[in-house]
Amino acid sequence: xxxxxxxxxxIFKSTNQKQLDKLTKIVEKINILEEQSSKLxxxxxxxxxxxxxKKLNDGSSLKDLLPEAFSLVREAxxxxxxxxxxDEQLLGGVVLxxxxxxxxxxxxxxxxxxxxxxxxxxxxxxxVHIVTVNDYLAKRDSENMGKIYNFLGVSCGFINSxxxxxxxxxxxxxxxxxATNSEL
Numbered sequence: 467x468x469x470x471x472x473x474x475x476x477i478f479k480s481t482n483q484k485q486l487d488k489l490t491k492i493v494e495k496i497n498i499l500e501e502q503s504s505k506l507x508x509x510x511x512x513x514x515x516x517x518x519x520k521k522l523n524d525g526s527s528l529k530d531l532l533p534e535a536f537s538l539v540r541e542a543x544x545x546x547x548x549x550x551x552x553d554e555q556l557l558g559g560v561v562l563x564x565x566x567x568x569x570x571x572x573x574x575x576x577x578x579x580x581x582x583x584x585x586x587x588x589x590x591x592x593x594v595h596i597v598t599v600n601d602y603l604a605k606r607d608s609e610n611m612g613k614i615y616n617f618l619g620v621s622c623g624f625i626n627s628x629x630x631x632x633x634x635x636x637x638x639x640x641x642x643x644x645a646t647n648s649e650l
Contacts, residue, residue: 489557489560489561490557492532492533492556492560493553493556493557493560495533496532496533496536496537496540496556497553498533499533499534499537500537500540500541502537503537503538503540503541504541504544506541508545508617511538511541511542511617511618511619512618512619513619514534514538514618515538515589515618515619515620516619518531518534518535518538518589519589519591522589522590528563528586528587528589528590529563531586531589532560532563532586535582535585535586535589536551536556536559536560536582536586538585538618539551539581539582539585539586539614539618540556540582542614542617542618543578543581543614545617546613546614546617547613547614549575549578551575551578551579551582552575554574555574555575555578555579555582556582558570558576558579559579559580559582559583559586562579562580562582562583563582563583563586563587577607577610577611578611580596580611581611581614581615584596584611584615584642585614585615585618585620585642588615588620588641588642591641593638593639593640593641593642593643594641594642594643595643595644595645595650596642596643596644596645597645597646597647597650598644598645598646599646600646601626601627601646601649603644604624604625604626604644604645604646604649605624605626605644607624607644608622608623608624608642608643608644609624611642611644612642615641615642620641620642621639621640621641621642622640622641622642622643622644623636623637623638623639623640623642623643623644624637624643624644624645625637625638625643625644625645625646625649625650626645626646626649627646627648627649
């Protein structure tokens with residue numbers, strides 16, 4: 467016997483399921499682009515960033531550029547750290563980019579996930595600020611993720627307490643800046 471509730475739920479998806487289906491399609495687009503990104507030479511990555519910036523300036527939206535940008539970050543991470551973003555991390559990056567909250571447990575790759583959205587939004591050339599809970603994490607994440615950003619042709623810095631004003635200014639001018647809430 468067919469359960470009428472199961473039948474109805476298959477026809478009328480919940481709002482959450484519709485949202486998840488939409489996000490999953492974006493992740494599928496990123497995965498399709500992975501092969502293309504993997505064929506790039508290292509020196510081509512900053513050029514791809516420049517191409518994305520040009521597309522943005524020519525009227526494309528960040529949403530349009532997201533799959534390619536995330537694919538580039540994923541490939542850069544693979545080359546630098548031998549860490550490939552999982553689909554769940556890509557999903558988290560998409561959610562963050564939609565100004566929503568993505569909850570992740572310790573060890574699930576929050577730092578790597580944030581790099582996706584930070585890179586994408588840095589293409590606007592308006593500066594991206596990533597807030598961490600302490601100076602140690604701001605410096606650590608800036609240095610670690612900075613290797614990925616620099617590989618892609620994007621600058622990265624950090625703000626710490628006790629930092630000289632000249633260093634603060636230099637770091638605030640970076641495309642991506644890590645800092646604590648109190649320092650911002």
